[in-house]
Amino acid sequence: DADVTQTPRNRITKTGKRIMLECSQTKGHDRMYWYRQDPGLGLRLIYYSFDVKDINKGEISDGYSVSRQAQAKFSLSLESAIPNQTALYFCATSDPAGERTGELFFGEGSRLTVL
Amino acid sequence: QKEVEQNSGPLSVPEGAIASLNCTYSDRGSQSFFWYRQYSGKSPELIMFIYSNGDKEDGRFTAQLNKASQYVSLLIRDSQPSDSATYLCAVDTGRRALTFGSGTRLQVQP
Numbered sequence: 559d560a561d562v563t564q565t566p567r568n569r570i571t572k573t574g575k576r577i578m579l580e581c582s583q584t585k586g587h588d589r590m591y592w593y594r595q596d597p598g599l600g601l602r603l604i605y606y607s608f609d610v611k612d613i614n615k616g617e618i619s620d621g622y623s624v625s626r627q628a629q630a631k632f633s634l635s636l637e638s639a640i641p642n643q644t645a646l647y648f649c650a651t652s653d654p655a656g657e658r659t660g661e662l663f664f665g666e667g668s669r670l671t672v673l
Numbered sequence: 674q675k676e677v678e679q680n681s682g683p684l685s686v687p688e689g690a691i692a693s694l695n696c697t698y699s700d701r702g703s704q705s706f707f708w709y710r711q712y713s714g715k716s717p718e719l720i721m722f723i724y725s726n727g728d729k730e731d732g733r734f735t736a737q738l739n740k741a742s743q744y745v746s747l748l749i750r751d752s753q754p755s756d757s758a759t760y761l762c763a764v765d766t767g768r769r770a771l772t773f774g775s776g777t778r779l780q781v782q783p
Binding site: 591593598599600601602603606608614616648660661662664665666667 | 677679681705707709715716717718719722761763765769770771772773774775776
């Protein structure tokens with residue numbers, strides 16, 4: 559089983575719908591992140607959380623919200639999806655005390671299409 | 674100006690050649706630098722990290738950092754078709770999460 563699990567892996571929805579992407583991890587890491595990837599734009603940070611009570615906006619948080627339900631779970635919500643939110647979304651974790659500080663461990667990605 | 678810039682490529686090299694991937698960054702306070710490899714349809718994985726000026730070697734990979742020029746590069750020696758992927762440069766600017774470049778697509782021709 560993957561250490562960082564994202565659900566759903568693929569989702570097609572319509573404009574205006576509420577969508578939740580879920581992420582769970584078994585790595586025991588406190589730090590969790592949501593990135594989005596678009597062709598030619600690389601990975602852009604949406605939100606990040608360093609523990610259950612610490613949630614921070616990234617560079618492109620508008621239109622998104624998050625919930626850190628537990629150390630192992632970090633969910634991303636699109637309250638009212640729009641077509642330009644069509645992208646590949648990655649959840650990631652990190653361990654600041656790890657040997658390779660700064661290493662992110664990514665989930666397999668959630669491909670979202672908004673029609 | 675983007676915080677982390679990479680040439681999108683594709684960079685095409687023949688099998689056995691040296692592939693040179695480059696990255697520049699804008700924040701002089703950046704402390705740590707990372708190279709991630711991403712195969713098509715897969716998630717990124719860390720292959721190299723460097724904190725100090727100079728070279729760092731790991732097998733066929735060498736990361737080079739020049740903080741004065743705000744430049745970090747990745748050399749892949751004896752390139753193999755299995756090295757064909759997108760290489761993402763990432764920088765720790767001290768703002769608590771990594772900032773990524775847009776990636777360079779590498780194609781190694783057999």
